[in-house]
Amino acid sequence: MGLRLVLMGTGEFALPAFRAVMSAGHQVLAVLTQPDRTGRGHHQHVNVVKQLAEERGIPVLQPERVNRAEVLERLREFGADVFLVASYGQILKPELLEIPRLGAFNLHGSLLPRYRGAAPVQYAIWKGETRTGVTMFRIEPALDSGPMVGRVETEIGEQETSGELMLRLAELSVSLTLDVLQRLEAGTAVFERQDESQVVFSPKIAKEAGRICWSAESRAIVCQVRAMQPWPKASAILEREGQAGVRCVFLQVREAGAENGLSAADVAGIGEVRVSNGRPYVRAGDGWLEILRIQPDGRKAVDGRAFVNGYGLLGGAVFRTEQG
Numbered sequence: 001m002g003l004r005l006v007l008m009g010t011g012e013f014a015l016p017a018f019r020a021v022m023s024a025g026h027q028v029l030a031v032l033t034q035p036d037r038t039g040r041g042h043h044q045h046v047n048v049v050k051q052l053a054e055e056r057g058i059p060v061l062q063p064e065r066v067n068r069a070e071v072l073e074r075l076r077e078f079g080a081d082v083f084l085v086a087s088y089g090q091i092l093k094p095e096l097l098e099i100p101r102l103g104a105f106n107l108h109g110s111l112l113p114r115y116r117g118a119a120p121v122q123y124a125i126w127k128g129e130t131r132t133g134v135t136m137f138r139i140e141p142a143l144d145s146g147p148m149v150g151r152v153e154t155e156i157g158e159q160e161t162s163g164e165l166m167l168r169l170a171e172l173s174v175s176l177t178l179d180v181l182q183r184l185e186a187g188t189a190v191f192e193r194q195d196e197s198q199v200v201f202s203p204k205i206a207k208e209a210g211r212i213c214w215s216a217e218s219r220a221i222v223c224q225v226r227a228m229q230p231w232p233k234a235s236a237i238l239e240r241e242g243q244a245g246v247r248c249v250f251l252q253v254r255e256a257g258a259e260n261g262l263s264a265a266d267v268a269g270i271g272e273v274r275v276s277n278g279r280p281y282v283r284a285g286d287g288w289l290e291i292l293r294i295q296p297d298g299r300k301a302v303d304g305r306a307f308v309n310g311y312g313l314l315g316g317a318v319f320r321t322e323q324g
Helices: 012-022 048-055 069-078 120-126 162-186 218-227 304-311
Strands: 004-009 027-032 082-086 103-108 114-116 131-138 148-155 234-239 246-255 272-276 279-283 288-296 317-320
Touching (some): 004 048, 012 048, 012 103, 027 048, 082 162, 103 162, 120 131, 120 162, 120 218, 131 162, 148 162
Parallel strands (some): 004 082, 082 103
Antiparallel strands (some): 246 288
16 A cells, blocks of 8 residues: 655755655655755756656655745645655754654664764765664654664775765665565564664764875875765865975875885875875875875876876975865
């Protein structure tokens, strides 16, 4: 028979699960998504969730403030069993959470209670986690604190970026979502309270988080570079004698081993650039990092060897932390 659902989401993370739910025999009554936004150059951002709903002929609501009285009244009229939320972008107040018969449930891109908050995928990579996943929980007023009803786990790839992991978690959430909805419909769902002693928060990422501090350990910088993609990207300023500084975005780096001819014991300043066998290395707090892919401002991304050839690094250079 299926459940009566209202879906709430905006970003790419919501798309696979929402698409699967629409094809699984449940009755999707409406889709709520953020209002259309205009970006730079007056270009309209494509709202993929809205696009999907319109393709399926499902009513779309885009309230600026979802908790306003008139929106709540409209939601009550749907008579939904479940509100399914994924990457929506608005806080849901108690009055809204009380509307669906079985509750409002959220897909969250971490293994709760670790990394509650706005940026769970980025923080998992940034903090060096090797495993993560998606948790579905019933929403309560406190941030990401509700009882868990299902989860799926996965390894984090050694060079996986936040953008890549986000898309992979979105696909993994499909089976989790369909399973939980089936158990909710059958009345067999089992809820598990979160262990509050294990809570870790992941607040919204600021643009400044992408600024590389070269005195940090090599492993931490590798994680930062991966975590900050696709936004705000990890960056630093390339300084060469007699030339203006060049802001560079680091797209891929790795910890350098002894095979590069450099050693952690080498006398070198923090951020100093060395070239070995045609490849560029940067001194971090505990050793060396190899630049695998980098994008100077206003230029295309290049690999390390092309960067050496194009920017005359054999003459000496240093990377400095970008200032605000």
